Amino acid sequence: MTRSASFGRVGIAYVIALIVAGSWLGWGPRTDLLWLDTLIADLLGTLVVFGFSRRYRNSSCYDAYWSVVPPVMLFYWWFAGGLGVDQIHCWLVSIAVVVWSVRLTVNWARSFQGLHDEDWRYGMLRDRAGGFGFVADLVGIHLIPTAQVFLGMVPVYVAVTTPGDNMLWLSGIACVLALSAVLLEYLADGQMRRFVGDRRPGQIMDQGLWSWSRHPNYFGEFSFWFALALFGVAASPADAWWLFVGAAAMLAMFQGASIPMMEERSLQRRPGYQDVIDRVPRFVPRLPRPVTV
Template identity: 60%
Template sequence: MSKTESMVRVSLAYVVALGVATAWLLWGPDTEWLWLDALVADVLATVVVFVASRIHHNSSFYDAYWSVLPPYLAVFWVVASDAAGDGLRTALVLAVVWLWAVRLTANWVIGFPGLHHEDWRYPMLREQAGRLELVVDFLAIHLIPTFQVFLGTVPVYVAVALPGRDAGWLDAVALVVGVGAVLLELIADGQMRRFVAERQPGQAMDRGLWGWSRHPNYFGEISFWVSLALFGIAASPGDWWWLVLGAVAMVALFLGASIPMMEKRSLERRPSYQDVIDRVPMLVPRPPRRRAAS
């Protein structure tokens, strides 16, 4: 299947998914809480994407949903709440969320070869599950990530849909962190694409930002979710203790699953990657250690 046909199929699945979500929000039972209405709609959309994944035998159908969901939720909360939050903060939050979403979705489009390709982690998880592969496919690959992204987006709800403090210095910090995160990811992904196009067999990436962090793209992603948490805290400082939960969950995801899996695979495919591990910090960028003298 060509990339164009694959993109059309994925796009149609997302149109149907978001159409189902919107229909629920417009005509479904009202829970009296906008955050819960959005969560139910989100789960329904995830089920649609999951069905499309099963029909096409490819769980990578879900991949772009990660970046499609937050802007959809943000706009819904602004509209449904009649923009109850501070106007300036709302504009800043929407700008950061949409900037992040457009960049991440564009990066997926650029790197997506077509539905003949599936993220290598998904078949591995299904094979390990054995007879429970259907359950693991739905829960681990689709539903749990949906809950994680939703949890990370909850501060947006607090920032744009609820009355809160006027915009101030913490919003400015959140803006700088959010825009900086997007720029960091943009540069890191561009450097990786150029490296992949030019690399020699077995060569490990340690150029540019990747020479200061083994996973600068993940650091940028975590920073984005921290930015959303900061916007929520700026609106409601007393709720800081639970507004950070989404960002903490993202840190746990990358440190506990994504990074270990990527590092193990890199070592298996490129033994020279051990030298990168020895010299370059895992996540937070800093100057690399010098190579040991031979």
């Protein structure tokens, strides 16, 4: 299947997923809880994408769902439950989420080779699950990421549906932090893309932002979700104690799953990567340690 045809199949999957989700929100049974109705719709859309993943034997069908759905949820929440909410506050949230979504989706599109090419981590997860590969695919690759993104978006729900005064100054800080995180990811991904295109056999990336952190893209992604939590706090300071749960879940996924898998693979393919581990911080950017002789 050609790359353009693959884009078409993924696009059809997402259109059908959004139609199914929208149909549930429009005509399905209501729980009288806007967030819960949206979660059910989101899970139904995920099941549609999962069906396409199984049809084409490629779970990378799901990858862009991570970045496509959040702005849809945001605008649905805003227009369904945002009466009385400070509109400047809502626009700041919207700018942050839309810029993040466009950047991440475009980055996915640039790296997507087609439905013949699947993210290597998905095959590893299914293989490790043995006879439970189907369950690992459904739960680990599709449903859990959907739940994590939804949890990360809960502060946005609070931000665009909580009427009354909010701390607009904190919303401004959150917007600047979110856009800075997106810029960090953009620069890190661009540097990695150029490196991959020009690298010599066995060469290891430790340049630019990647000399300050072994995973600056993941740090940027976590920073974005942390900024979304700040938007929620700005709208409802009394809920600050739980609004960072989504960002914490993202951090746990990066530190407990994504980064260890990436580093294990790098060490297997490039033994010299151990030198990078010894010199360059794992996550939070800072000056690299000097080379010792």
